Amino acid sequence: MDSSRRLVILGSTGSIGTSALEVVDHLAPRFEVVGLVAGRRVELLAQQVTRYRPRIVACGDEDGARRLRALLDGGPVRPRVVWGERGAIEAVREGEPDVVLAAIVGAAGLAPTLAAVETGATVGLANKEALVVAGRLMVERAAASGATLLPVDSEHNAIHQCLRSGRREEVRRLVLTASGGPFRGRAREELAGVSVAEALDHPTWSMGDKITIDSATLMNKGLEVIEAHFLFAADVGEIDVLVHPQSIVHSLVEFRDGSVIAQLGVPDMRHPIQYALTWPDRVAGCCPRLDLAELGTLTFEQPDLEAFPCLALAYEALRLGGDAPARLNAANEVAVEAFLDGRIGFLDIPRVIERTLARTGPGRGEDLDALRDADRQARRVARSLVSGGPTA
Amino acid sequence: MDSSRRLVILGSTGSIGTSALEVVDHLAPRFEVVGLVAGRRVELLAQQVTRYRPRIVACGDEDGARRLRALLDGGPVRPRVVWGERGAIEAVREGEPDVVLAAIVGAAGLAPTLAAVETGATVGLANKEALVVAGRLMVERAAASGATLLPVDSEHNAIHQCLRSGRREEVRRLVLTASGGPFRGRAREELAGVSVAEALDHPTWSMGDKITIDSATLMNKGLEVIEAHFLFAADVGEIDVLVHPQSIVHSLVEFRDGSVIAQLGVPDMRHPIQYALTWPDRVAGCCPRLDLAELGTLTFEQPDLEAFPCLALAYEALRLGGDAPARLNAANEVAVEAFLDGRIGFLDIPRVIERTLARTGPGRGEDLDALRDADRQARRVARSLVSGGPTA
Numbered sequence: 001m002d003s004s005r006r007l008v009i010l011g012s013t014g015s016i017g018t019s020a021l022e023v024v025d026h027l028a029p030r031f032e033v034v035g036l037v038a039g040r041r042v043e044l045l046a047q048q049v050t051r052y053r054p055r056i057v058a059c060g061d062e063d064g065a066r067r068l069r070a071l072l073d074g075g076p077v078r079p080r081v082v083w084g085e086r087g088a089i090e091a092v093r094e095g096e097p098d099v100v101l102a103a104i105v106g107a108a109g110l111a112p113t114l115a116a117v118e119t120g121a122t123v124g125l126a127n128k129e130a131l132v133v134a135g136r137l138m139v140e141r142a143a144a145s146g147a148t149l150l151p152v153d154s155e156h157n158a159i160h161q162c163l164r165s166g167r168r169e170e171v172r173r174l175v176l177t178a179s180g181g182p183f184r185g186r187a188r189e190e191l192a193g194v195s196v197a198e199a200l201d202h203p204t205w206s207m208g209d210k211i212t213i214d215s216a217t218l219m220n221k222g223l224e225v226i227e228a229h230f231l232f233a234a235d236v237g238e239i240d241v242l243v244h245p246q247s248i249v250h251s252l253v254e255f256r257d258g259s260v261i262a263q264l265g266v267p268d269m270r271h272p273i274q275y276a277l278t279w280p281d282r283v284a285g286c287c288p289r290l291d292l293a294e295l296g297t298l299t300f301e302q303p304d305l306e307a308f309p310c311l312a313l314a315y316e317a318l319r320l321g322g323d324a325p326a327r328l329n330a331a332n333e334v335a336v337e338a339f340l341d342g343r344i345g346f347l348d349i350p351r352v353i354e355r356t357l358a359r360t361g362p363g364r365g366e367d368l369d370a371l372r373d374a375d376r377q378a379r380r381v382a383r384s385l386v387s388g389g390p391t392a
Numbered sequence: 393m394d395s396s397r398r399l400v401i402l403g404s405t406g407s408i409g410t411s412a413l414e415v416v417d418h419l420a421p422r423f424e425v426v427g428l429v430a431g432r433r434v435e436l437l438a439q440q441v442t443r444y445r446p447r448i449v450a451c452g453d454e455d456g457a458r459r460l461r462a463l464l465d466g467g468p469v470r471p472r473v474v475w476g477e478r479g480a481i482e483a484v485r486e487g488e489p490d491v492v493l494a495a496i497v498g499a500a501g502l503a504p505t506l507a508a509v510e511t512g513a514t515v516g517l518a519n520k521e522a523l524v525v526a527g528r529l530m531v532e533r534a535a536a537s538g539a540t541l542l543p544v545d546s547e548h549n550a551i552h553q554c555l556r557s558g559r560r561e562e563v564r565r566l567v568l569t570a571s572g573g574p575f576r577g578r579a580r581e582e583l584a585g586v587s588v589a590e591a592l593d594h595p596t597w598s599m600g601d602k603i604t605i606d607s608a609t610l611m612n613k614g615l616e617v618i619e620a621h622f623l624f625a626a627d628v629g630e631i632d633v634l635v636h637p638q639s640i641v642h643s644l645v646e647f648r649d650g651s652v653i654a655q656l657g658v659p660d661m662r663h664p665i666q667y668a669l670t671w672p673d674r675v676a677g678c679c680p681r682l683d684l685a686e687l688g689t690l691t692f693e694q695p696d697l698e699a700f701p702c703l704a705l706a707y708e709a710l711r712l713g714g715d716a717p718a719r720l721n722a723a724n725e726v727a728v729e730a731f732l733d734g735r736i737g738f739l740d741i742p743r744v745i746e747r748t749l750a751r752t753g754p755g756r757g758e759d760l761d762a763l764r765d766a767d768r769q770a771r772r773v774a775r776s777l778v779s780g781g782p783t784a
Contacts, residue, residue, distance in 0.1 A: 162653070165655075166556070243685075252684075254681070255674045257670075257679065258657055258658070258677065258679035258682070259553060259657055261553060261554070261557070261655055262641075263654075264652040265652055274649060281562070282647045282649040283649060284564075284649065290652050292644075293635075296691060296693065297692075298689070300689075
């Protein structure tokens with residue numbers, strides 16, 4: 001074992017963050033937690049601070065920082081407490097981390113994740129927006145700083161593992177698997193009237209509402225196609241999606257000699273988190289073992305792009321390039337929120353996205369400010385489309 | 393592409409050898425065929441000599457060499473023609489190969505394969521006996537000469553590919569897949585009366601009679617467990633067998649972090665042959681592409697050790713160590729031959745092997761002569777058991 005690694009967790013009180021701390025517990029004393037960044041769950045953050053003793057902690061806002069200081073007052077652990085986006089960035093830099101787990105959800109995670117990449121640390125990427133909205137920027141800054149980007153979602157993490165079986169130029173195709181969501185097998189016309197409750201009933205993973213709807217529309221997989229493009233420098237034609245309802249094969253790589261390498265495992269977020277935190281080592285951890293004989297059967301099918309046009313739209317955004325993925329992502333967030341609120345139907349989600357893409361951009365570039373502008377513009381257009389009400 | 397590799401094929405007229413020459417055709421001018429070694433199929437060998445122009449050719453016996461010289465007489469290609477085991481060894485050495493494909497079937501392949509290993513070349517191992525009978529010897533000589541051993545059967549080749557995704561000490565378990573043979577799912581009592589014709593009806597691969605029966609008894613998989621032990625320095629407890637009737641997942645490796653890496657592909661012997669010949673490169677070749685969505689379903693189950701005791705016997709031979717695998721292999725050859733001749737029943741095969749193991753050895757060591765003695769002794773004992781006639 002190498003010496004203890006200094007770790008900063010961006011988003012320590014979320015589901016990825018708390019799973020990461022479980023991994024840290026199992027692998028003690030492999031890690032020294034030097035920085036924690038969280039949003040509104042200040043009580044949990046205070047508990048984490050007491051337990052892991054970071055040098056610096058960032059809260060979502062000034063009020064949170066005040067509450068955290070009060071909770072820690074008189075206790076044995078007195079880290080520096082900062083707040084906001086600037087605080088999060090400070091936490092990354094001051095911790096001088098070997099590894100950063102970038103797990104702040106949504107656009108709020110962008111700037112701190114970029115700051116992490118710029119330190120040259122190993123960055124476990126669990127923030128989808130980092131690559132979907134600002135993929136080129138992240139990859140360019142990583143190349144400049146020497147940072148290693150390690151994907152933490154199970155599909156890209158699987159691809160990362162499979163790629164080790166050959167050289168990059170020997171790869172023919174990346175194949176991301178998809179559970180297919182709760183509406184797998186339904187035809188387009190059967191999807192018009194699905195309810196929010198039906199869409200939230202995911203067969204395999206228990207996740208937040210937004211991501212569960214993305215899984216039902218297959219936009220989740222579309223965003224992953226975009227991530228894979230940047231993460232692995234793969235052309236749009238080199239990335240396929242394969243529906244695999246059991247979620248055991250986490251993804252596959254086809255090499256040019258016809259050999260296909262797959263990564264399999266019990267669905268458990270702690271596995272890819274641990275892989276990212278301990279890379280390039282593989283260590284015994286807390287993940288359950290896979291028993292294929294007990295599972296018995298694995299099935300595979302092509303995705304239905306007619307019933308799930310969001311996947312095709314993501315490919316389209318990737319072909320358009322530039323800020324199109326950022327605009328796709330923004331339009332999708334607005335549309336999903338409107339669907340969850342009962343303001344539009346399920347099939348309106350791709351309609352809103354398609355029209356938003358057509359009516360916006362391309363913007364003025366790919367630096368973080370320009371991408372944020374493109375995001376805001378797309379949200380405005382998508383909201384005006386949504387306020388038209390249900391069209392399905 | 394690196395410069396042309398000098399290739400010697402031991403067993404060029406067999407099914408592996410001819411497949412290897414198909415690979416060579418597809419990948420020209422990547423290889424220069426410098427030596428060919430074959431047994432009795434002299435006409436085919438003459439055609440190969442005319443086409444690939446090796447410097448040296450070895451036939452099975454003196455008569456074959458005479459016939460080959462006559463067939464080549466007056467033609468444009470005049471290689472040195474030698475014969476017998478000594479000739480095969482000469483062909484390996486004189487060719488100064490970068491790569492040797494060791495694909496002579498049975499005990500006859502042992503000495504030439506060992507000679508190949510001693511040259512320090514990359515050796516594609518397709519001769520089962522090399523590792524089952526003389527595994528320790530092969531591995532020790534490879535370590536001494538610097539030879540790289542690359543398995544050519546699909547299971548070990550798959551393991552080799554999967555192992556690239558981590559370090560050797562990070563491996564928890566090797567999992568060899570098995571089609572399960574024609575009698576998969578049958579209980580022990582249903583197997584007593586099976587006919588030779590039934591046993592020869594293999595569901596996936598078309599192979600020779602001996603290996604097809606080995607597949608029906610699962611001894612084939614047992615021998616592969618022994619091979620895996622030597623090839624990958626894996627303890628007997630680290631090697632598992634998983635029945636997978638579709639033969640698409642060629643084998644798997646479980647790492648200690650719980651991650652399972654699998655290699656998949658269309659069943660086609662040319663793939664592992666090409667992998668071994670071009671290693672460490674992966675190149676586009678002649679193998680068909682895998683379409684998992686079209687296949688649809690993959691299934692997995694535990695092997696039934698009660699119905700198929702040959703697999704348990706192979707593990708037992710590995711636990712006994714020394715020359716026990718050589719004696720197991722010899723007894724199995726005698727028993728399978730007797731079954732194919734209708735002299736014993738299907739369930740007598742493991743009985744003959746078990747009794748032979750109990751009544752022989754351990755012999756006087758693990759050099760090639762001692763192992764050959766152990767082989768002969770086991771054959772004698774097995775034959776006397778077989779001559780007792782059907783006991784099932």
